[in-house]
Amino acid sequence: MRPERPSLKLLGLGLNAVFIGQTALAVPNAFVSRDLSNGQIVSFNVLLVSVAILANAALFAGRRRIGSGQIPLLLGSVLAATGAILLATTAPPLVAAPFIACSSVVFPLTVSQVSRSPDPGAMARARQFFIVGYVIGLLSVSGLALTGLSIASLGVAAAVQFLSLIASALSGNHERSVTTDVPATGDRATSSAAPIKVIVLAAAAVFFMRSGDAIRQSYLPLYIHHIGLPSGTSSLLMALTAVIEIAVLPLIAYWAHGRPGQGVLTITTVVGCVSFLLLATQSHSWALVSSQVLYAFFVAGYQSLGIVWMQRLLPDSSSGGAALYTVAVQSGSVLGLVSALASPNFSANLFLFAACFVAVAAASVLLGSAFSRREVSQE
Numbered sequence: 001m002r003p004e005r006p007s008l009k010l011l012g013l014g015l016n017a018v019f020i021g022q023t024a025l026a027v028p029n030a031f032v033s034r035d036l037s038n039g040q041i042v043s044f045n046v047l048l049v050s051v052a053i054l055a056n057a058a059l060f061a062g063r064r065r066i067g068s069g070q071i072p073l074l075l076g077s078v079l080a081a082t083g084a085i086l087l088a089t090t091a092p093p094l095v096a097a098p099f100i101a102c103s104s105v106v107f108p109l110t111v112s113q114v115s116r117s118p119d120p121g122a123m124a125r126a127r128q129f130f131i132v133g134y135v136i137g138l139l140s141v142s143g144l145a146l147t148g149l150s151i152a153s154l155g156v157a158a159a160v161q162f163l164s165l166i167a168s169a170l171s172g173n174h175e176r177s178v179t180t181d182v183p184a185t186g187d188r189a190t191s192s193a194a195p196i197k198v199i200v201l202a203a204a205a206v207f208f209m210r211s212g213d214a215i216r217q218s219y220l221p222l223y224i225h226h227i228g229l230p231s232g233t234s235s236l237l238m239a240l241t242a243v244i245e246i247a248v249l250p251l252i253a254y255w256a257h258g259r260p261g262q263g264v265l266t267i268t269t270v271v272g273c274v275s276f277l278l279l280a281t282q283s284h285s286w287a288l289v290s291s292q293v294l295y296a297f298f299v300a301g302y303q304s305l306g307i308v309w310m311q312r313l314l315p316d317s318s319s320g321g322a323a324l325y326t327v328a329v330q331s332g333s334v335l336g337l338v339s340a341l342a343s344p345n346f347s348a349n350l351f352l353f354a355a356c357f358v359a360v361a362a363a364s365v366l367l368g369s370a371f372s373r374r375e376v377s378q379e
Helices: 006-034 038-061 070-088 093-114 120-146 150-170 196-226 232-256 262-281 285-313 320-342 350-378
Strands: none
Touching (some): 120 285, 196 232, 196 285
């Protein structure tokens, strides 16, 4: 068997992030160029996340058999690249959506290889690598736009995803033991599966966090277009958020080190709620920038500590917690995406929905933490 090369695993993760950053802007731009209706855009996004849910639910159900499987990882990359190519052609968008959705399996499978134990520090490092790739993806689309080559954005994204496939294929043996390394402390949260009510609350928290996040990620570029700002504004704001997230991830990991992490997660979730309220109530440039700075703390918290929380609750495989996290994320995306139907023309009212969703997430984190402490005190 070929020895594992962690650097190539991280490279594959980073290239997948470049693809996600590119499609975050290239796909909405394709919507605008095709003059799709509100309903068509929502249908595309709902189909995309529905397929992503099914794919990651299959990973979760088969986690003990596939571990951090090579085949689904590589297949996800191939199909995602194919989807970008389809959307760049005259193919109907709903044909491309299921293919692009397969990119969602790359992150949980790669993360389960890079960080096989629920360590906030390791997850923060993997997340930093992901965000660097995401920023490169955003900037590359902006660069193509400045040179008048926006039409090539999806083709470039497809090529990058194929490079991610190559890096993953060359990274070595993926078929290890499917169990994670857990400390023999006797703690229910680390030595055996947590009570189902705690797992449900954790999944609900991630679900509602992602519901709010999906509104911002999918509709912020369209909202900026709605209020008459230049199209390049959205890429600049997304890049600003990503850079700040890279900077705060080590701080969040430090705060959470040696602790359950739910306290830090609650704080970052409340900060996220404030960021969405700013977007909903103010359209001035200072509010747009401030909201994205606050949003960076929120997204850094839930996308690093949320997955660590899931891994601690489900320590029976290297990919189980990551796959369940992704199922919750993609499921939450559906709620966020369909919220656009209640706000014609992508107005600021969308972000009131986001604030409410994130507030419910904060309450779920608090309840889950309380139940966990009660279980520990009863042992």
